[in-house]
Amino acid sequence: MGELAQYLVTGVGLGCAYALTGSGLVVIYRVTRVVNFAQGSFAVLAALCVTTVLAAGLPHGVAEGLGVLLAAVVGLLVGLVATGKPGTTPQAALIVTLGLGVFAYAVEILFWGDQPRSFPGLGGAIGGVQIHYLLIIAVTAVVLGAVALLFARTDLGRALTATAADPYAARAVGIDVVRMGLFAFAVGGALGGLAGVLITPVQQVSFDSDVALVVNGFSAAILGNLTRPGLTLAGGLLLGVVSALVGGYLSTAYQSDVALVFMLVVLIARAGRRDVVEAA
Amino acid sequence: MIEARDLVVRYGAATALDGVSLSVRAGEMVALIGANGAGKTTLVNTVCGILRPAAGELATTGRLALVPEGRHLFGPLTVDDNLRLGAWRDRTGRDTGHIYDLLPELVPLRKQAAGRLSGGQQQMVALGRALMARPDVLVIDEMSLGLAPRVVEHLAAHLRERNAEGLAVLLIEQNARLALDLCARAYVLEAGRVVAEGPSAELAGSPEVAAAYLGLES
Ligand SMILES: Nc1ncnc2c1ncn2[C@@H]1O[C@H](COP(=O)(O)OP(=O)(O)O)[C@@H](O)[C@H]1O
Ligand SMILES: [Mg+2]
Numbered sequence: 001m002g003e004l005a006q007y008l009v010t011g012v013g014l015g016c017a018y019a020l021t022g023s024g025l026v027v028i029y030r031v032t033r034v035v036n037f038a039q040g041s042f043a044v045l046a047a048l049c050v051t052t053v054l055a056a057g058l059p060h061g062v063a064e065g066l067g068v069l070l071a072a073v074v075g076l077l078v079g080l081v082a083t084g085k086p087g088t089t090p091q092a093a094l095i096v097t098l099g100l101g102v103f104a105y106a107v108e109i110l111f112w113g114d115q116p117r118s119f120p121g122l123g124g125a126i127g128g129v130q131i132h133y134l135l136i137i138a139v140t141a142v143v144l145g146a147v148a149l150l151f152a153r154t155d156l157g158r159a160l161t162a163t164a165a166d167p168y169a170a171r172a173v174g175i176d177v178v179r180m181g182l183f184a185f186a187v188g189g190a191l192g193g194l195a196g197v198l199i200t201p202v203q204q205v206s207f208d209s210d211v212a213l214v215v216n217g218f219s220a221a222i223l224g225n226l227t228r229p230g231l232t233l234a235g236g237l238l239l240g241v242v243s244a245l246v247g248g249y250l251s252t253a254y255q256s257d258v259a260l261v262f263m264l265v266v267l268i269a270r271a272g273r274r275d276v277v278e279a280a
Numbered sequence: 281m282i283e284a285r286d287l288v289v290r291y292g293a294a295t296a297l298d299g300v301s302l303s304v305r306a307g308e309m310v311a312l313i314g315a316n317g318a319g320k321t322t323l324v325n326t327v328c329g330i331l332r333p334a335a336g337e338l339a340t341t342g343r344l345a346l347v348p349e350g351r352h353l354f355g356p357l358t359v360d361d362n363l364r365l366g367a368w369r370d371r372t373g374r375d376t377g378h379i380y381d382l383l384p385e386l387v388p389l390r391k392q393a394a395g396r397l398s399g400g401q402q403q404m405v406a407l408g409r410a411l412m413a414r415p416d417v418l419v420i421d422e423m424s425l426g427l428a429p430r431v432v433e434h435l436a437a438h439l440r441e442r443n444a445e446g447l448a449v450l451l452i453e454q455n456a457r458l459a460l461d462l463c464a465r466a467y468v469l470e471a472g473r474v475v476a477e478g479p480s481a482e483l484a485g486s487p488e489v490a491a492a493y494l495g496l497e498s
Contacts, residue, residue, distance in 0.1 A: 158364065174369040
């Protein structure tokens with residue numbers, strides 16, 4: 001298989017991890033208006049947990065499932081700490097998530113050390129493409145599709161949207177808005193954990209891997225104003241592919257700049273549009 | 281249905297309700313009138329359990345549903361989804377069909393985003409959403425505010441019908457004439473206290489109330 005095709009596949013795989021991370025941010029933001037800067041930690045914790053569980057002899061599938069479950073529980077706890085106190089503003093909660101992300105470093109280094117780790121994914125290749133990339137793409141498609149259906153087609157999804165749209169009215173009809181927020185944090189945690197569990201076999205994980213994930217995930221999410229899952233997916237895939245191309249044809253040193261440049265372009269484009277609106 | 285005795289509600293150091301007693305019995309239609317800032321919405325939110333009283337007693341029986349001041353629809357959701365969420369407490373009662381029978385004007389709007397409707401249409405959806413809870417008592421905060429007289433008349437007709445079927449109503453209004461016209465009994469709230477109460481006809485006839493709330497010179 002050609003070099004270009006190889007980079008594209010790698011990029012889409014990476015982009016799926018960004019899209020999952022970004023979607024976690026979107027789910028949490030839509031319901032709670034909190035930008036969760038601990039989002040990358042969910043991926044790292046889940047992946048590190050899988051290395052331990054596999055070493056303890058549990059089979060694949062179960063190990064990855066446990067990793068995602070742990071991330072969901074951690075997400076719930078982050079939500080509880082960041083938003084559980086009545087009257088906490090989203091801005092204050094954001095700072096708390098930032099602090100919890102740093103705290104996660106301490107926990108991760110304490111339990112797993114500071115060296116990168118990995119675990120095997122699906123082995124084998126079809127036409128030069130590692131099968132594991134196909135797994136990443138398939139799982140991401142199914143999971144993001146399920147999240148979209150949850151929001152669009154179920155009463156729970158409607159209640160989550162209602163909580164974000166008007167917390168006062170949500171309470172008036174009997175929706176427990178704190179519970180909804182915590183549920184969103186748990187879903188966000190699971191999505192972040194899934195990103196980590198899927199990407200680690202093709203890209204080692206260490207305690208500070210969260211930075212690249214959260215920066216790329218956030219960049220993808222702001223393409224859709226932190227509220228549009230479809231645009232977040234598109235942004236994630238674009239970022240993954242461009243990163244892979246930049247890493248392959250230029251230098252891996254520039255890879256981390258891709259997301260920052262992308263974010264800048266989105267913000268400038270948006271500011272430009274706002275000027276037009278104000279001028280009108 | 282609603283039995284409040286000597287309710288005190290504070291926002292920090294500010295006292296918004298200062299010993300308010302009010303009752304709404306089954307099937308009754310009661311008005312609560314008073315100027316802006318008198319404490320009407322505070323009382324509504326307390327009765328609905330959104331605010332906690334600092335003192336006093338509050339007992340409610342039966343199901344209670346709220347049409348909030350300013351409508352407060354779920355803007356991004358469709359009319360139908362707004363209605364469904366009105367029955368959030370009741371997992372099995374979320375079929376919206378009976379609301380379209382009661383409020384046929386909502387039928388053509390069912391797939392539209394609630395945030396894009398006119399004020400009158402929104403108030404109708406807010407009424408439908410509250411009725412979805414199959415309430416025994418309906419609390420309506422500022423039903424007529426900002427609406428055209430024709431729309432208000434329409435809403436009032438719906439209320440009369442529902443009340444005739446046994447629904448109790450607590451109607452909060454700044455338009456005292458409308459409230460006294462619709463309801464048999466009324467309370468007048470002023471600066472967090474009930475300053476007058478009784479049959480609507482008596483209140484409408486009292487010179488003080490007429491001067492303060494009906495814009496009539498006594
Ligand atoms: N969330 C709040 N925080 C502080 N003060 C409030 C709040 N809501 C209402 N108030 C005050 O309580 C008083 C009663 O307000 P409200 O119940 O909204 O009156 P009404 O509905 O009769 O216009 C007013 O003085 C208002 O400024
Ligand atoms: Mg009010």
